[in-house]
Amino acid sequence: MGKKFAPHEPVEDVLSAADAFLDAEESEARWQAFERDQKLCRVLVELPQPAYSKLEKLAHQRKRTVAHLVEEVITGLADAFALPEEKA
């Protein structure tokens, strides 16, 4: 690990493990609802290094997140390779 950071409110009690799993479950449900609402489909993309780092650097230069950059590139590619009947 690199740089160290002082903890935030270390005397305060934090959530339990049960709370943490409930958080994860409820959060997942919220984001699935968000994706349905926005008509988004989730895609898992696994990139080997250094491809991911390059993408991360590019995203940072363009002030974008990696996820958004991938979304834009894939959408652009899909348009470029669209079948003629889909373009019509």
Added chain:
Amino acid sequence: MMPISFNARSAVSNTGPLISALQSNCMYILHQFYDQIHIPEYELQEYEKHGAYQETQDLVEGGFLVVHRDFTASENDAAKYIANDIAGHRATKDKDPAHHLPESLAMVLMQRSNLGAVELLIDELAARDVARLRKIPVIGFPGILIRACQQGIMEPEDVLIKLNECRKQGTHYSPKLIDEIFERLKNERLKRL
């Protein structure tokens, strides 16, 4: 800053989860889950106090962190009311409402419908209870790592290392909490195999 599309995945964060992400070098996980994280300006002083001034500035310049300074008088009043509730909660040891203003302003941001924030990142028990009473959806940093593990972005062993790293740097994640999360994630992985 480049404009974020209409379907940006937005959240609001209290200081704790972002400090935990920095302590454990997990900001990349937050970048995978969120396009924008909104924070009240009040929190900037806290990041500076924690030694995260430069990291926070980089995140602001990159457009990932959005700092809000534009609270109306009624929003400030609402935040003070929330801060009183947190200070009066049995789970908090800090009974000074002024110390709970940053998380209270974060809750006020969550209540802005034009922000489209889906959840509030927060770890402290008292503030989480107060948020839930106001129907504000919450997730703590351990929950974010659990989601990452359940989606195959991390392994249970990575979650163990990351939470232990936060603990080493003083964050209040107990060994019991960390062990329980690790064991349950390992069991979930076994069931998937």
